[in-house]
Amino acid sequence: xxxxxxNKKVEGVDINxxxxxxxxxxxxxxxxxxNLVFISQxxxxxxxxQFRGKNEPTxxxxxxxxxxxxxxxxxxxxxxxxxxxxxxxxxxVRMIVHGVLHLxxxxxxxxFNENDIIEEEIFVLQEKIxxxxxxxx
Numbered sequence: 325x326x327x328x329x330x331n332k333k334v335e336g337v338d339i340n341x342x343x344x345x346x347x348x349x350x351x352x353x354x355x356x357x358x359n360l361v362f363i364s365q366x367x368x369x370x371x372x373x374q375f376r377g378k379n380e381p382t383x384x385x386x387x388x389x390x391x392x393x394x395x396x397x398x399x400x401x402x403x404x405x406x407x408x409x410x411x412x413x414x415x416x417v418r419m420i421v422h423g424v425l426h427l428x429x430x431x432x433x434x435x436f437n438e439n440d441i442i443e444e445e446i447f448v449l450q451e452k453i454x455x456x457x458x459x460x461x
Contacts, residue, residue: 336413356395368401398423
């Protein structure tokens with residue numbers, strides 16, 4: 325099963341349920357390890373500027389570490405989600421799944437909006453996995 329190492333626990337977020345569902349949908353990830361890091365808006369802004377050239381915080385960033393047994397790192401900014409009125413267990417799980425899908429090679433052409441749920445592959449798969457995880461919690 326995908327092993328997820330998190331720098332802190334988030335109430336209501338079951339890391340094992342997330343790992344199990346991701347493995348059911350993306351079998352190639354099952355023998356990997358993932359580092360999940362929750363960070364401040366300040367740190368997210370710094371990373372977003374350094375790696376994407378955007379001087380603003382964002383909700384989630386993913387980094388492939390190019391190590392065979394490690395899938396990569398997913399950075400999530402709970403304060404950013406809170407500021408946008410999106411600080412729920414479901415939204416944090418959505419960001420974890422979204423970050424993992426980026427590490428698995430999925431990408432999107434534009435910023436997410438409601439129409440993309442049925443149009444872009446990454447969002448379709450993200451919502452499918454999210455629904456199954458939320459049903460298991």
